[in-house]
Amino acid sequence: MKDWKYWLAEQRGTLLAFVTFIVMFAIYVSNHPAGFTANVVQTAANKGVLLAFVAMAQALVVITAGIDLSVGMIFILTNCLASWIVVGTPLETALGIVGVLLAGLACGAANGLIVIYGRLQPIVTTIATGAIYFGIALLLRPFPGGGVNEDLADFLTGKIWGVIPVSLIVLLVVILVVWVPFSRSVMGRTAYATGSSEAAAYMSAMPIRRAKFLTYTLAGLLAGIGGLFLTFFTYTGEAALASGNAYTLFSIAAVVLGGVSLYGGTGSAIGAVFGALTFRAIGDLLFVFDLDPLWQPLFQGVVLLIAVSLGAFGLLRVRNKLDWFA
Amino acid sequence: MHGANPLFRMEGVSKRYGGVRALDHAELTVHAGQIHGILGENGAGKSTLIKIMSGVVAPDEGRMTLDGKEVSFASPAAANDAGIACIFQELSLVPHLSVADNIVISNPPKRFGMIDRKKQRAIAEEALARAGAADIHPLALVRDLPLSRRQMVEIAKALARKPRILILDEATSALTAADVSKIFAVLKRLREEGLALLYISHRMHEIAELADVCTVFRNGSNVATYEAGTKSDNEVVELMIGREYTNVFPPKAPVAASDNPPVIECRRLSWADQLKDISFSVRAGEVVGLGGLDGQGQRDLLLALFGVLRGVGGEVLIEGKPVRIRGPRQAKGDEIGMALIPEDRKTEGLLLPMSVRDNLSFAALDRVARAGVIDRAAERSRIDEMIRLLAIKTAGTDIPAGALSGGNQQKIVIAKWLMNRPRIILLNDPTRGIDVGTKQEIYQLLRKLAADGAAIIFYSTDYDELIGCCDRVLVMYDGGIRRELAGDGITEHALIASALNVEEDSMAEAVGA
Numbered sequence: 029m030k031d032w033k034y035w036l037a038e039q040r041g042t043l044l045a046f047v048t049f050i051v052m053f054a055i056y057v058s059n060h061p062a063g064f065t066a067n068v069v070q071t072a073a074n075k076g077v078l079l080a081f082v083a084m085a086q087a088l089v090v091i092t093a094g095i096d097l098s099v100g101m102i103f104i105l106t107n108c109l110a111s112w113i114v115v116g117t118p119l120e121t122a123l124g125i126v127g128v129l130l131a132g133l134a135c136g137a138a139n140g141l142i143v144i145y146g147r148l149q150p151i152v153t154t155i156a157t158g159a160i161y162f163g164i165a166l167l168l169r170p171f172p173g174g175g176v177n178e179d180l181a182d183f184l185t186g187k188i189w190g191v192i193p194v195s196l197i198v199l200l201v202v203i204l205v206v207w208v209p210f211s212r213s214v215m216g217r218t219a220y221a222t223g224s225s226e227a228a229a230y231m232s233a234m235p236i237r238r239a240k241f242l243t244y245t246l247a248g249l250l251a252g253i254g255g256l257f258l259t260f261f262t263y264t265g266e267a268a269l270a271s272g273n274a275y276t277l278f279s280i281a282a283v284v285l286g287g288v289s290l291y292g293g294t295g296s297a298i299g300a301v302f303g304a305l306t307f308r309a310i311g312d313l314l315f316v317f318d319l320d321p322l323w324q325p326l327f328q329g330v331v332l333l334i335a336v337s338l339g340a341f342g343l344l345r346v347r348n349k350l351d352w353f354a
Numbered sequence: 355m356h357g358a359n360p361l362f363r364m365e366g367v368s369k370r371y372g373g374v375r376a377l378d379h380a381e382l383t384v385h386a387g388q389i390h391g392i393l394g395e396n397g398a399g400k401s402t403l404i405k406i407m408s409g410v411v412a413p414d415e416g417r418m419t420l421d422g423k424e425v426s427f428a429s430p431a432a433a434n435d436a437g438i439a440c441i442f443q444e445l446s447l448v449p450h451l452s453v454a455d456n457i458v459i460s461n462p463p464k465r466f467g468m469i470d471r472k473k474q475r476a477i478a479e480e481a482l483a484r485a486g487a488a489d490i491h492p493l494a495l496v497r498d499l500p501l502s503r504r505q506m507v508e509i510a511k512a513l514a515r516k517p518r519i520l521i522l523d524e525a526t527s528a529l530t531a532a533d534v535s536k537i538f539a540v541l542k543r544l545r546e547e548g549l550a551l552l553y554i555s556h557r558m559h560e561i562a563e564l565a566d567v568c569t570v571f572r573n574g575s576n577v578a579t580y581e582a583g584t585k586s587d588n589e590v591v592e593l594m595i596g597r598e599y600t601n602v603f604p605p606k607a608p609v610a611a612s613d614n615p616p617v618i619e620c621r622r623l624s625w626a627d628q629l630k631d632i633s634f635s636v637r638a639g640e641v642v643g644l645g646g647l648d649g650q651g652q653r654d655l656l657l658a659l660f661g662v663l664r665g666v667g668g669e670v671l672i673e674g675k676p677v678r679i680r681g682p683r684q685a686k687g688d689e690i691g692m693a694l695i696p697e698d699r700k701t702e703g704l705l706l707p708m709s710v711r712d713n714l715s716f717a718a719l720d721r722v723a724r725a726g727v728i729d730r731a732a733e734r735s736r737i738d739e740m741i742r743l744l745a746i747k748t749a750g751t752d753i754p755a756g757a758l759s760g761g762n763q764q765k766i767v768i769a770k771w772l773m774n775r776p777r778i779i780l781l782n783d784p785t786r787g788i789d790v791g792t793k794q795e796i797y798q799l800l801r802k803l804a805a806d807g808a809a810i811i812f813y814s815t816d817y818d819e820l821i822g823c824c825d826r827v828l829v830m831y832d833g834g835i836r837r838e839l840a841g842d843g844i845t846e847h848a849l850i851a852s853a854l855n856v857e858e859d860s861m862a863e864a865v866g867a
Contacts, residue, residue, distance in 0.1 A: 030491070031493055034452070034491060034493035034494055034495075035493065037495065037498075038452070038493070038495065209467070209468060212468040212469050212471075213467060213468055213469065214462060214464070214469065217451070217455060217459075217462065217469065220448070220450060220451060221448040221450075221451060221459070223450070224448045224449050224450035224451065225447075225448050225449055225450075227446075228446045228447055228448045228449075229448060231410075231430060231442070231446040232446055232448070232459045232460050233429065233430055233431035233434065233460045234459065234460070293448075293449070293450035294450050
């Protein structure tokens, strides 16, 4: 009966991210002038959920030892698209949402096709496609503007029963509907195996290409859900280059904080979600301690560096130096 | 002895890699309920044989029948479906997945489209028990298991596929003695259950204990099949010998440099489980070969000398002075003056897209630079000297190294290190996959370098090379030096016998035993 020990070891990264988040968030609310209230939680949740969706997207690809530098741009593109089509009657709004999600899915599928069948490196491919997605976003919204179904937006960014933020519930539903089935399917296992040792996965006759394609496609979908939520929070669409870039880079930071190895094969999207929430909480800590917001990037950078160095400890045990470069 | 129809038969199967004939009209017949041992020296075609059987490579010609019906396998999965499972020398486990995940990897049990973890667990436990490894927890991650346990998981994984033919390629090389005896019990039980087992090993005593039938391969063909126990070790070694021998080697130095003091000396060198208590010395002007079967620690020894491995025990003396070599930069420095010609020229030796010039001067930039600035004239004269010395055929020094032929690429790798004028030259199987003409030039070069006073340590998987090129040969087995051969004592018979770790003296007595 030591099954739980093995489970613990397997989930170590995710659990560590969870604990870090709880600690950070506890420090945050205990120093917040308003204390632990529903409103404080709601604001934190709404800010955190955006990055959480993008980080989940990144985590899927990183698990296969790839990387997606276009997630931030898919996020922006779907925001701009949503500001056009998620409006009007409930039916029109619903169709609009489907349209936005399909757009995210299509962006991710395009990445997957190019990386897998074009045999290009993920990093270069997604820089290029990211630029294209941003270009389309600019064409859609040369200037900030547009709108969104405000009733729906207010509901999704509000609270249910006056306490629980709806955005958190949506995040939970997405995890249950997208991540859990994926991680327990053959495709999910293949994604992990590919990230861990592509040669071994190949020799074991696993469906490597289909699994990779699925991860990129789902990443597009998740980034699209993020973009949709951005529209609900801001009521507008804006092709903001800085914001897209920031979300891409923060998603990588969140993934690392969430215990997903950039070498692939370990971690989970749930860890990445807590990584994202932690990353946001760290940023907000400065606010409650009344420090100049100018310190925020520097502070976040230091935290990230510490997180990455924790992951590098394994290299100290290497006995053949050639393994450093493997 | 077997009247029954064979389970599997291979007829006239050939396979070429480039100009090399790996398998030449090979025949093999496998019966159910038997353990079939496969023997042969390096490059005899054993690996190619099982790669074809397990669907990893396709044969150029020939036919295979299973149950009397002709079959061909487009992929490892196809061979699997037909009931042929193979345990390769290089492990095929995914390190970050659990033992149970790995065991069911190619066909996990499903429920509502998702993997059924309960059932998966049950399958894994059954397979582990069948492999005699019930002590391994199915939820443990493979990367946390030691090598010997991983090998047991690999066997359990093969058994979970319910194969009819199970191929084991050097499956025991990473195992402890206790594990080996467990595996043997399992294999014997599987034989009782009616499986056909193909057992490839260089450990003669294992074959003797397990096999019912043995087939010896040489030069890509099966040269003999006999019932186990009907031939002595000596006769088996004789069967394995007999490659065509062509004299392409330059004469050895008339006086075997034995008066010179040793340039490099190792005392009780050890590293992890791969190197055990290795002591030897090499004098200036000597070419010392490393022999033995592939993967007995020869590469690790060269890497250890070059400072690539961490945690190496023992002592290295250069010209009598103890030194600690911490990495390639220090090894190539003036106090030590060492060079390593790597085996895989594409990843460790050359930067293929860069020019011939850049490739040649990389390792020697310190020597052609003044105050950090490269002296173009000095660089050019050194490079011209090297291109002449090695007769490298290139259209110029500015074309990319990748555009040259394999033989010329290998010459550049060698030339690159000679730019430093090293005193100690380590070579890791430098002639693998290059043409005979270039090989010959490399042999001559080695002799010339030795005559000029270099100490050369030369690992080769080709026994002819060891016989033709070396003044002495250290035969390695299981991480240690098994035997030292010198002068006329370097014969193919002695090399193979000591590589297989069979006593040559007792072999004569063992006839008929």
